[in-house]
Amino acid sequence: MKVSIIGTTGYGGVELLRILKQHPKFKIQSIHSTKGETPITEEYPHFYHLMDINLQKIDPEYIADQSDIVFLATPSGVSGKLVSEFINKNIKVIDLSGDLRLPARKYKEWYKHESVHESISEKAVYGLSEWNKEEIKDSMLIANPGCYPTASLLSLAPVTKAGLIDPFSIVIDAKSGVSGAGKSLSRNTSFAEANENLRVYKVNEHQHIPEIEQQLLQWNKDIGPVTFTTHLLPITRGMMTTSYVQLKEDHSTGQLIELYKEVYNQHPFIRIRPENTFPSVKEVAGSNYCDIGLHADCRTGRLTIIAVIDNLMKGAAGQAVQNANIMCNFEETMGLDFVPIYP
């Protein structure tokens, strides 16, 4: 399968390159960027000897002629125009931006700018691989989930679907490494100010909130709005969500771990941790795993769910390739069997 990447020089794009370079079935056909013609090694010297090819300008027609699958790792607001070009020509598209994840009205409310045309976003399948596998398989257009929603939804799915929780009790305290903010420069993501620091941002206003709520509602129509806080960690890669829910009835930690193990039994990238142990961010670095730990507190009747992912892998490029595998009827894990880098 010939794949092309648009928006290659962002961190999502460059992580796609790392994965696809080592993928047994996908062949990188061409890479594109608004930078136009330059060797990728000029932007990313770590590719010397590995990827001695040039970036090309974004010419959708040319790309369509060359590719079986196109990954869009473009900033918010760009995908709309590109997508229609490709779906008309029956080319599979996986969009890593947030542009196709919400209906138009919701999008505008939270992203504060116009959405793509509803005729496009309606065609997109939400690519939460573990939960929408059948729809992904039959789709030509994937709205690849955001990093925060991926960790949050994988954490909350089993208890939400099983109806075990007070539907208005969800609090998600999320922490992300700086690469999640992308490569564009800002004072908050400069080293001197992000290092030896922890910063909170977009409290209750993050554009990933409606994406989380929309999926939760599909699982359980009673779910109310969620409280969601995002923190900027002084690390490059990695994300943790600490989710809190009120249990309707008493359940021991052990029982809930059993539930999660059953639910995720057939899903190789989800690892449920044994009782009294919890995952750390570094334990999934560079890999496509989402590790989950649980603790039900009998004092408060509240369940604490800790999930960690590599925001550039399971939170972006890794899940995108997982979805591409599913769309192509390949093994879901193909080319994604990276062992976490530790320490």
Next chain:
Amino acid sequence: MKVSIIGTTGYGGVELLRILKQHPKFKIQSIHSTKGETPITEEYPHFYHLMDINLQKIDPEYIADQSDIVFLATPSGVSGKLVSEFINKNIKVIDLSGDLRLPARKYKEWYKHESVHESISEKAVYGLSEWNKEEIKDSMLIANPGCYPTASLLSLAPVTKAGLIDPFSIVIDAKSGVSGAGKSLSRNTSFAEANENLRVYKVNEHQHIPEIEQQLLQWNKDIGPVTFTTHLLPITRGMMTTSYVQLKEDHSTGQLIELYKEVYNQHPFIRIRPENTFPSVKEVAGSNYCDIGLHADCRTGRLTIIAVIDNLMKGAAGQAVQNANIMCNFEETMGLDFVPIYP
């Protein structure tokens, strides 16, 4: 006033040295450690030219003869024996360990070892400076608060006292820098494993939980148990607590900020941030400030409270000196007017 420090070589002790060295009224009389006789510069070369004195062994009688105030920066389980020696001789004692903060039964339940004799812990005043100032003033023995309780309690006090919140809704998501774990070596606090990582620990089991609940109950007898999670941040200094509470009735963020400003109006170390802005950990580094930001979410009726402190300052040595100032009828801020180090 002549002050002595016992347990000088831990991070709490060495931060006391930094403060007291520059304090206009307190004179460091002697410094003590189980290490016995060694120059402090051997353990901490950053004191060259500044503190060319020796550590001494811990001889309570000798210390009592020399000192007006004694700071105990000793590990858990040590203070009990030392305290009685000093209070009998009318020497002011400020204990930075957790040993005097809880009644015996609670202590044993959460610390998993024997407490000091109740006759001692009963004499201790809980040294949350902003809230217990009058009792501190009249006390000879202070149980200096833990770092997590300090940030949590300063965050929750105004709404708890005012009865604005559902008393069973409190969730505290706390994050601490590594120095909070002290100087003793462990794999989790080694650089190779703490760096580029975020680790959760003691979920719902941290020994600071009863300390928080006990004080909340004094402010509002209806408060239920709290959900409390601690995370180890890859930073040396600094702590953030993100607290979540359900509001009984609708209040705007602006109204709540006004409430907090009024409550903390006379308290120079508490800084309430303007609406739509939130404090970062680095913005209090090296200082005794506790900065607080608020956001009330009309969608969920939940209030999010962000507080940051330097865990070694307001979370330990800084508050200890603040309490010593209060006990001596000095200006509360004396010797504590450090400008945060930024960046």
Next chain:
Amino acid sequence: MKVSIIGTTGYGGVELLRILKQHPKFKIQSIHSTKGETPITEEYPHFYHLMDINLQKIDPEYIADQSDIVFLATPSGVSGKLVSEFINKNIKVIDLSGDLRLPARKYKEWYKHESVHESISEKAVYGLSEWNKEEIKDSMLIANPGCYPTASLLSLAPVTKAGLIDPFSIVIDAKSGVSGAGKSLSRNTSFAEANENLRVYKVNEHQHIPEIEQQLLQWNKDIGPVTFTTHLLPITRGMMTTSYVQLKEDHSTGQLIELYKEVYNQHPFIRIRPENTFPSVKEVAGSNYCDIGLHADCRTGRLTIIAVIDNLMKGAAGQAVQNANIMCNFEETMGLDFVPIYP
């Protein structure tokens, strides 16, 4: 003494604020920036309650009327125009930029743009406090040294002056924290790319090279060109220079330490470490110290000199205030007695 700062919002400017705020004799009269009228707390919220004053636009005439001393913490290329305004009115000026440190020809060769008019730079005294104290005392205009030159020159002065080294053998391997690059944004100083990294830059081409060589030549006219490499450390503050020189004759480490101790005996900010110990960057953090360690290798006849400073203190704002103290006949250490923050 009334002092004003121009270029307040850079990291050098904000460090001047931290120092001057706590200085017993200097009073911050006004602070200026190209940003014009905004509260300093908008740019730097860590100043809440401490500095509730506004930035003002840069109006040299107004500033001159108000101030006894002006600190210029402006980017390269700006000082020239401002300086003449002030020196004509007999106002003391301390310029933290590199603009006044070199004669015009050298400046243009290394900075790659035009220098200030030679009539101005000729008036400036090079403010290496420990070595040019007498000239600084009598001067109205100080070219405050760069961070790299400060550490390098303090390291090399004793052996260079004493003629103990092969004059063509000097190699300086320098490492700086990211704040040294200033607040302007760049990919290399973004967190995601500077963290967990070490980057070399401007190999043999750094504009601080002629500044170092010029001063070395004043101490010893035989000194040849130096080899100088700069590395970007994944830390915010701090700098280390590891300097290598060939000794003309055998000297033991102990003998050389004695020499350094004698030379720096009267200089409170220079701390020579005992044999077999070496300073770390963190051991001077937040302070104005320059700590030096030495090792003479009998196998190679080469001397290794390690020096550490806080690049924003002794490498910039700290030395600037030290020079202001000297110019005003105050105690050199006034307002600069910060204990290093450790850990």
Next chain:
Amino acid sequence: MKVSIIGTTGYGGVELLRILKQHPKFKIQSIHSTKGETPITEEYPHFYHLMDINLQKIDPEYIADQSDIVFLATPSGVSGKLVSEFINKNIKVIDLSGDLRLPARKYKEWYKHESVHESISEKAVYGLSEWNKEEIKDSMLIANPGCYPTASLLSLAPVTKAGLIDPFSIVIDAKSGVSGAGKSLSRNTSFAEANENLRVYKVNEHQHIPEIEQQLLQWNKDIGPVTFTTHLLPITRGMMTTSYVQLKEDHSTGQLIELYKEVYNQHPFIRIRPENTFPSVKEVAGSNYCDIGLHADCRTGRLTIIAVIDNLMKGAAGQAVQNANIMCNFEETMGLDFVPIYP
């Protein structure tokens, strides 16, 4: 080929696991540690689902019966006894410790304890893969190089062999991430003291010095002693050596880059950077590359050589597997084609 690892729970051992798990020809037969029987996931939870096998105690006879190749990732002082067991049974051994790299006299002088019996160390081939490939191919026992020597020697080899440098002019300024110090706990490698710091250690006394000199002398018998300084970087992985040599005659940077490119032309893991660009540590993270940049300074006649490696890969486990590939007549790069993780 069945491989076993002894000393699995150190950072070298765990990196071997990461590589070997993904190697197409080597099968991990058994893993051993002084810890005895425990699941590897207890020590390293990032292996959940990937390596659900147990550590076993170190029983050389049992290991010998099971294995074609044994990797020793044991601490200094242990290999000697183990090696004889294996070489007698014709099992290939790759020793990652320093025990077999030096003749007995040199070893004792620098390591300060007894060496293995000379009859053993004499049998070992120094496994600098790029330079000793032929001997490695025919050997049963490899002394795998240290991390510092690998970067230093790959940097210096071309100019040393070509006789282009003053043989007494070599200065190596080396910087290593904390994982290089291993998993054993120490104050210097604790997070609170290593973070936001740079520390120098073992100045001119590091045990890797004789290993470097011995190999340089094999390339050029005139080479004198080297000056060698080691710094502890606040990063987990990665190493940079900045080497300085005096050129006998003038050579342009371009000419020297050509020389290096020719020399390393057939060596896939060595990447010579184009003129005016230099490698950063992060650009080889997680990979087996050694990237080299050069700058010849016409002012001083000195050549600066910058080399970066991942200390756990090319500096330890990666080169060990590269050597195992060579010993087995496999493609040198087999199982080692990791793309660097960036950012």
